[in-house]
Amino acid sequence: MEFGLSEEQTxxxxxxxxxLDAQVPLDRxxxxxxxxxxxxxxxxxxxxxIPGLLIPESAGGVGMGCLDAALxxxxxGHHVTPSTFLGTVVMAPLALAYAGADQDELLARIxxxxxxxxxxxxxxxxxxxxxxxxxxxxxxxxxxxxxxxxPADYYLVADSRQRLFLVAADAAGLTCQGLPTxxxxxxxxxxxxxxxxxxxxxxxxxxxxRTVDAGRVMLAxxxxxxxxxxxxxxxxxxxxxxQFNRPIASxxxxxxxxxxxxxxxxxxxxxIWYAGHALDELPEEARLTACHAKAHLAEVGKLxxxxxxxxxxxxxxxxxxxxxxxxxxxxxxxxxxxAPELVREEAARLQGLVA
Amino acid sequence: MDLSYxxxxxxxxxxxxxxxxxxxxxxxxxxxxxxxxxxxxxRLLIEHGYTARTIPEAYGGHGAQPDIxxxxxxxxxxxxxRVNAGLGGQGISMLVPTxxxxxxxxxxxxxxxATLRGEMVWCQGxxxxxxxxxxxxxxTSAVLDGDEWVINxxxxxxxxxxxxxxxxxxxxxxxEAPKHKGISFLLFRMDTPGIEVRPLVDMxxxxxxxxxxxxxxxxxxxxxxxxxxxxxxxxxxxxxxERDSLGDPNATLxxxxxxxxxxxxxxxxxERLIDNPAYRDRLMKLQGRVMxxxxxxxxxxxxxxxxxxxxxxxxxxxxQGTELRHELEGLGVDVLGELGLAYGKSPYLRxxxxxxxxxxxxxxxxxxxxxxxxxxxxxxxRGLGMPKEPKxxxxx
Ligand SMILES: Cc1cc2nc3c(=O)[nH]c(=O)nc-3n(C[C@H](O)[C@H](O)[C@H](O)COP(=O)(O)OP(=O)(O)OC[C@H]3O[C@@H](n4cnc5c(N)ncnc54)[C@H](O)[C@@H]3O)c2cc1C
Numbered sequence: 164m165e166f167g168l169s170e171e172q173t174x175x176x177x178x179x180x181x182x183l184d185a186q187v188p189l190d191r192x193x194x195x196x197x198x199x200x201x202x203x204x205x206x207x208x209x210x211x212x213i214p215g216l217l218i219p220e221s222a223g224g225v226g227m228g229c230l231d232a233a234l235x236x237x238x239x240g241h242h243v244t245p246s247t248f249l250g251t252v253v254m255a256p257l258a259l260a261y262a263g264a265d266q267d268e269l270l271a272r273i274x275x276x277x278x279x280x281x282x283x284x285x286x287x288x289x290x291x292x293x294x295x296x297x298x299x300x301x302x303x304x305x306x307x308x309x310x311x312x313x314p315a316d317y318y319l320v321a322d323s324r325q326r327l328f329l330v331a332a333d334a335a336g337l338t339c340q341g342l343p344t345x346x347x348x349x350x351x352x353x354x355x356x357x358x359x360x361x362x363x364x365x366x367x368x369x370x371x372x373r374t375v376d377a378g379r380v381m382l383a384x385x386x387x388x389x390x391x392x393x394x395x396x397x398x399x400x401x402x403x404x405x406q407f408n409r410p411i412a413s414x415x416x417x418x419x420x421x422x423x424x425x426x427x428x429x430x431x432x433x434x435i436w437y438a439g440h441a442l443d444e445l446p447e448e449a450r451l452t453a454c455h456a457k458a459h460l461a462e463v464g465k466l467x468x469x470x471x472x473x474x475x476x477x478x479x480x481x482x483x484x485x486x487x488x489x490x491x492x493x494x495x496x497x498x499x500x501x502a503p504e505l506v507r508e509e510a511a512r513l514q515g516l517v518a
Numbered sequence: 519m520d521l522s523y524x525x526x527x528x529x530x531x532x533x534x535x536x537x538x539x540x541x542x543x544x545x546x547x548x549x550x551x552x553x554x555x556x557x558x559x560x561r562l563l564i565e566h567g568y569t570a571r572t573i574p575e576a577y578g579g580h581g582a583q584p585d586i587x588x589x590x591x592x593x594x595x596x597x598x599x600r601v602n603a604g605l606g607g608q609g610i611s612m613l614v615p616t617x618x619x620x621x622x623x624x625x626x627x628x629x630x631x632a633t634l635r636g637e638m639v640w641c642q643g644x645x646x647x648x649x650x651x652x653x654x655x656x657x658t659s660a661v662l663d664g665d666e667w668v669i670n671x672x673x674x675x676x677x678x679x680x681x682x683x684x685x686x687x688x689x690x691x692x693x694e695a696p697k698h699k700g701i702s703f704l705l706f707r708m709d710t711p712g713i714e715v716r717p718l719v720d721m722x723x724x725x726x727x728x729x730x731x732x733x734x735x736x737x738x739x740x741x742x743x744x745x746x747x748x749x750x751x752x753x754x755x756x757x758x759x760e761r762d763s764l765g766d767p768n769a770t771l772x773x774x775x776x777x778x779x780x781x782x783x784x785x786x787x788x789e790r791l792i793d794n795p796a797y798r799d800r801l802m803k804l805q806g807r808v809m810x811x812x813x814x815x816x817x818x819x820x821x822x823x824x825x826x827x828x829x830x831x832x833x834x835x836x837x838q839g840t841e842l843r844h845e846l847e848g849l850g851v852d853v854l855g856e857l858g859l860a861y862g863k864s865p866y867l868r869x870x871x872x873x874x875x876x877x878x879x880x881x882x883x884x885x886x887x888x889x890x891x892x893x894x895x896x897x898x899x900r901g902l903g904m905p906k907e908p909k910x911x912x913x914x
């Protein structure tokens with residue numbers, strides 16, 4: 164029995180954190196929010212082997228597991244890293260693997276950092292407005308909104324029946340239009356399809372669902388990292404900032420805000436470890452754990468985002484300290500791939516609690 | 519990450535299961551302190567090593583090598599079989615570990631075996647009317663007179679004092695010393711002349727705690743644990759043991775499952791409670807929180823096995839665990855609506871009235887053993903390194 168990270172896992176996370184500490188300071192994040200180009204960051208992550216994290220060694224990857232990916236997601240969230248990850252590194256390779264698709268060439272290109280994959284499955288989780296994709300044979304028509312990791316070389320797309328397709332960016336009838344959200348560290352887009360040729364990966368809803376499970380755990384892990392950073396910043400700030408001739412960290416109201424954040428956040432770490440582990444090793448628990456990790460981290464993230472901002476006073480509300488990048492990233496993670504109420508309802512359904 | 523206990527442990531688990539299966543009809547239904555059935559069951563459990571497992575045989579325990587996983591398996595199996603896992607109480611859970619660490623050989627011999635067998639029942643005399651959260655300001659005094667301490671003062675909130683044979687008690691022996699350094703830890707019989715116990719009824723309607731008054735109570739000098747003035751250190755060793763046992767997520771899980779069952783069978787307006795989306799969402803929210811605390815518990819367990827300190831993960835358990843349990847019991851009350859009010863001998867009780875009773879009882883545990891606010895002070899100061907509040911010295 165060993166519930167914790169292996170030495171290898173700790174090293175992996177440390178190396179990503181070290182790189183991000185050095186190369187992705189807040190100024191770099193700001194620059195991205197003005198001019199969304201992440202090539203240098205992606206280059207650095209590629210040197211660390213991140214694109215091939217979940218790709219088998221036989222296809223040029225490093226063949227690690229979902230817990231490892233969650234640790235990387237946590238590090239990325241900690242640094243509000245503006246980089247492709249969810250689609251290219253996690254959901255696309257997993258969908259290909261779960262579908263049993265023979266795609267070694269594509270996987271090798273992903274692993275080498277040359278090819279990126281965006282992901283447009285959100286409308287099949289929760290359709291909003293007039294979005295949704297229908298398929299006729301292997302042609303897709305319709306609109307996907309809030310596609311992530313865009314623009315990209317390929318897109319992983321789900322139709323309204325939760326069938327998964329792979330679409331090349333230059334496929335006929337496909338357009339990709341950037342879509343601004345509060346989170347300017349992520350690139351989101353609207354994809355429209357007009358009888359666009361696509362490659363069917365799987366018509367098994369289970370493949371779709373497993374891919375979404377993994378995506379949810381990664382978003383939750385990203386929130387864990389982002390919220391931990393906000394808490395750390397709040398504690399640091401409180402120790403330095405003086406009012407009434409003493410550090411505000413000595414006011415009990417401030418201490419209790421920080422203690423509440425820590426008390427909520429600390430168990431989330433174990434939850435992410437377990438949920439990441441379950442994706443690979445505990446198939447019968449994986450979906451329920453993924454739902455709860457997604458929903459619970461959304462709630463705790465929201466509390467921390469608000470409270471840490473308050474600890475900073477007016478400074479927290481300004482653009483100056485940039486705390487809002489974390490606030491918004493946590494907000495993004497909360498809404499995508501199923502907001503908490505929807506995911507909890509799914510958890511209830513999984514347990515036969517919905518008539 | 520390796521969540522399996524391994525084959526050796528699964529064999530052990532089978533043994534525990536087999537024991538429970540064969541002997542379960544000998545187990546007392548609820549913890550009926552001192553009934554012959556409870557005492558016999560306790561002896562049987564010690565003999566098989568299912569309670570007092572790692573306490574040396576010389577002190578009446580089973581004498582097994584410490585093995586955290588085996589202890590965990592025993593707890594899991596008795597809990598899931600809903601069979602009494604042996605006597606608890608402050609003597610067994612708090613005093614025995616402290617004596618093992620700090621007691622003299624003579625004290626260990628005198629107190630541990632009888633306590634483990636359930637023949638010697640204890641109460642904890644710490645809190646006073648003027649000393650709750652600020653326990654170190656306690657004023658009950660003990661003055662040495664020849665070979666005896668003479669004790670005067672008052673304790674309050676003393677659980678089970680009306681049933682106890684003995685008390686472990688914090689008293690001020692060095693009035694001139696700084697407040698943390700003037701306290702001693704004494705043990706004495708509850709039938710010593712000069713002790714008066716007055717029951718206090720709590721909000722659940724039960725009189726389980728008491729006021730205890732001491733008037734010239736004379737106690738032999740050697741009935742002290744640790745040195746004179748070291749009582750604060752001795753007490754803190756115990757408080758650690760106490761907090762570890764409050765807010766256990768596995769007990770909370772058992773209640774979550776019971777709540778889910780009730781919501782599937784109980785109806786309102788012809789509809790199952792679980793079919794109400796608002797109730798269902800609240801249940802799922804709690805399930806997520808219980809899950810997080812259970813995984814946190816695995817992390818602590820793993821740290822213990824590796825002899826390392828889980829630090830914040832452990833520090834937050836009393837706060838989060840008791841608040842979560844209180845909220846869960848409260849959901850049981852809420853979904854029952856008017857039926858949630860049924861109490862005492864009402865014919866409309868559900869689950870024996872346990873939702874309402876536990877809802878109140880766990881508010882007591884949020885307050886007892888260091889309130890939630892005190893926990894937050896500890897988390898922010900020791901966990902996050904934030905400064906203490908400036909102290910106000912009392913004007914003289
Ligand atoms: C069910 C139950 C069983 C108990 N059993 C025993 C027992 O067997 N033996 C025993 O000795 N005691 C026992 N106690 C007493 C318990 O330890 C005290 O009630 C507890 O420590 C709080 O002390 P108090 O009641 O004096 O509250 P107070 O200390 O007066 O607290 C009142 C309020 O002020 C807040 N407060 C106090 N100090 C601070 C601070 N520094 N910062 C922020 N907020 C603060 C508290 O959080 C609380 O909200 C029991 C209590 C309960 C509820």
